[in-house]
Amino acid sequence: MSGARESGYNFAYLDEQTKRMIRRTLLKALAAPGYQAPFGGREMPLAYGWGTGGIQVTASVIGPEDVLKVIDQGADDTTNAVSIRRFFQLVADVETTEATEKATVIQTRHRIPEAPLEEGQIIVYQVPQPEPLRHLEPREVETRKMHAYAEYGLMQVRLYEDIARYGHIATTYDYPVMVNGRYLMAPSPIPKFDNPKMQDNPAIQLFGAGREKRIYAIPPYTSVRSLDFEDHPFRTQSWDQRCALCDADDSYLDEVITDDRGGRMFVCSDTDYCARRRANGHVGAQGAIDPVGEKTDALSGDAQ
Amino acid sequence: MSAAASMRTRAPLMQARSVTRSYGGNIGCRDVSFTLYPGEVIGIVGESGSGKSTLLACLSGRLEPDSGVISYDMRGRGFVDIQTLSEPERRMLMRTDWGMVHQNPRDGLRMAVSAGGNVGERLMAVGARHYGDIRGEAQNWLAKVEIDLERIDDKPRTFSGGMQQRLQIARNLVTTPRLVFMDEPTGGLDVSVQARLLDLLRGLVRELGIAVIVVTHDLAVVRLLADRLMVMRRGEVVEHGLTDQVLDDPHHPYTQLLVSSVLQA
Numbered sequence: 001m002s003g004a005r006e007s008g009y010n011f012a013y014l015d016e017q018t019k020r021m022i023r024r025t026l027l028k029a030l031a032a033p034g035y036q037a038p039f040g041g042r043e044m045p046l047a048y049g050w051g052t053g054g055i056q057v058t059a060s061v062i063g064p065e066d067v068l069k070v071i072d073q074g075a076d077d078t079t080n081a082v083s084i085r086r087f088f089q090l091v092a093d094v095e096t097t098e099a100t101e102k103a104t105v106i107q108t109r110h111r112i113p114e115a116p117l118e119e120g121q122i123i124v125y126q127v128p129q130p131e132p133l134r135h136l137e138p139r140e141v142e143t144r145k146m147h148a149y150a151e152y153g154l155m156q157v158r159l160y161e162d163i164a165r166y167g168h169i170a171t172t173y174d175y176p177v178m179v180n181g182r183y184l185m186a187p188s189p190i191p192k193f194d195n196p197k198m199q200d201n202p203a204i205q206l207f208g209a210g211r212e213k214r215i216y217a218i219p220p221y222t223s224v225r226s227l228d229f230e231d232h233p234f235r236t237q238s239w240d241q242r243c244a245l246c247d248a249d250d251s252y253l254d255e256v257i258t259d260d261r262g263g264r265m266f267v268c269s270d271t272d273y274c275a276r277r278r279a280n281g282h283v284g285a286q287g288a289i290d291p292v293g294e295k296t297d298a299l300s301g302d303a304q
Numbered sequence: 305m306s307a308a309a310s311m312r313t314r315a316p317l318m319q320a321r322s323v324t325r326s327y328g329g330n331i332g333c334r335d336v337s338f339t340l341y342p343g344e345v346i347g348i349v350g351e352s353g354s355g356k357s358t359l360l361a362c363l364s365g366r367l368e369p370d371s372g373v374i375s376y377d378m379r380g381r382g383f384v385d386i387q388t389l390s391e392p393e394r395r396m397l398m399r400t401d402w403g404m405v406h407q408n409p410r411d412g413l414r415m416a417v418s419a420g421g422n423v424g425e426r427l428m429a430v431g432a433r434h435y436g437d438i439r440g441e442a443q444n445w446l447a448k449v450e451i452d453l454e455r456i457d458d459k460p461r462t463f464s465g466g467m468q469q470r471l472q473i474a475r476n477l478v479t480t481p482r483l484v485f486m487d488e489p490t491g492g493l494d495v496s497v498q499a500r501l502l503d504l505l506r507g508l509v510r511e512l513g514i515a516v517i518v519v520t521h522d523l524a525v526v527r528l529l530a531d532r533l534m535v536m537r538r539g540e541v542v543e544h545g546l547t548d549q550v551l552d553d554p555h556h557p558y559t560q561l562l563v564s565s566v567l568q569a
């Protein structure tokens with residue numbers, strides 16, 4: 001706590017009253033899994049789009065004993081992840097880690113770690129657009145009614161449009177899910193590869209949207225079903241190759257450019273997972289020659 | 305009208321009793337009563353501001369009347385005062401057993417969604433989850449409203465006005481509603497396009513036995529489509545009867561004026 005005191009901030013930046021308000025919203029969100037609970041968001045010392053919603057949620061649940069991991073696109077060392085981690089080091093003085101299983105709180109943008117989460121862990125998603133129906137129905141009053149009355153045919157229309165245009169469901173990230181058989185939810189722009197991880201997850205999953213001032217949640221062991229059609233069932237992405245560095249065949253791969261002559265390779269987007277595998281002796285096709293640092297440089301330049 | 309005669313022997317589909325709605329001091333519609341039978345088409349005519357749209361909005365549950373009762377024979381439930389329905393029940397009715405064709409296709413279509421998606425939406429809203437089946441139904445209905453199947457994946461904004469109206473009709477009829485509300489369905493269309501649309505509408509309505517309440521200021525529309533006619537003036541129904549009788553032998557001076565086409569230009 002000394003760091004926080006010295007810096008002149010309240011612990012974890014937010015004042016206690018704001019934290020209480022956000023915690024109440026979190027409880028409401030956990031009680032109605034997938035329901036977007038409005039909250040009185042605070043101005044944060046970061047621009048919207050930098051995860052202000054996630055930061056407020058993290059600030060409200062984190063305590064001095066917590067261990068924080070922050071990832072962006074699966075990596076711990078991208079600009080966004082680094083600045084959020086530094087922010088919490090400064091205002092909460094918490095221990096940080098890159099190891100998924102050591103973390104008690106994980107704030108993420110665009111990925112769910114490959115290592116299975118466990119009971120007692122909290123994962124906080126940064127959400128740019130909490131309303132899955134927004135593209136098709138711009139009126140907030142109307143989307144609110146659709147959620148209230150569970151009128152979700154319109155979401156199915158979006159998937160229909162995908163198949164009509166591309167022959168398959170082309171939505172690859174922020175792929176809509178039904179939570180606990182009741183609320184339609186935007187899982188934030190994680191790849192659909194990660195959708196099955198939300199299902200029956202032992203960890204607490206919290207979602208914060210700063211600009212839209214909405215919080216939603218998935219309690220541990222909750223049903224999370226990806227929408228689909230009977231004749232076009234939900235499928236995750238798959239690759240016909242393994243991670244070039246750690247040889248994993250079960251993780252989400254990013255294509256990265258390795259040189260200026262068009263060289264490419266596929267590597268784990270989850271840098272912690274990849275590094276751990278290599279430390280355990282797994283070697284991919286280019287794992288022996290390629291230094292670790294180069295891969296992460298390529299990744300950070302690849303942010304969407 | 306043999307169709308109208310046989311309707312009398314059936315139970316009514318909708319009944320309106322003394323429906324009244326005003327806007328502050330302005331009368332919207334006043335003391336309107338009628339009975340609609342299954343498969344029957346009622347036309348509501350009258351000059352601009354006579355209360356046609358207000359009445360239609362009340363009947364379709366989009367506007368609450370100040371007084372009066374509108375009851376509807378709900379499938380599996382019998383007669384229900386539509387004011388007693390909860391909002392989700394009313395919305396469910398609106399996308400299953402009822403339909404609404406708007407004058408402006410923008411109000412009735414999703415302009416950012418393909419023609420097929422527009423038609424399929426209601427099916428998906430009631431639980432259809434087989435893409436092939438939904439698409440098959442959409443094709444079916446596009447054919448019925450004479451839209452080239454090649455256009456199934458095009459957005460309605462690339463359609464002509466007449467095509468947009470036909471798409472609206474297909475989008476509504478796909479769940480085989482028993483009652484469709486129409487507010488100036490041919491308004492803003494060229495005369496030749498209007499004629500084709502009316503022809504198509506008449507065919508579909510007869511074939512499927514759908515009841516229609518159609519609001520228009522165009523007597524040609526009701527002449528072609530409506531079994532019965534209500535003439536409105538200043539919010540009230542001044543004349544009511546079989547379409548041909550009202551148009552060929554109008555009793556109320558206002559109707560006489562309307563028919564003599566003085567007010568039609």
Ligand SMILES: Nc1ncnc2c1ncn2[C@@H]1O[C@H](COP(=O)(O)OP(=O)(O)OP(=O)(O)O)[C@@H](O)[C@H]1O
Pocket residue numbers: 327330331332333350351352353354355356357358359521
């Ligand atoms: N939202 C409103 N607020 C106030 N007055 C209204 C409103 N809507 C309609 N009115 C008034 O109620 C009366 C009936 O209007 P309504 O729109 O029902 O007529 P209409 O027969 O549909 O006319 P039109 O042929 O021009 O569409 C008019 O005097 C109109 O000015």
Ligand SMILES: [Mg+2]
Pocket residue numbers: 356357358
């Ligand atoms: Mg009108």
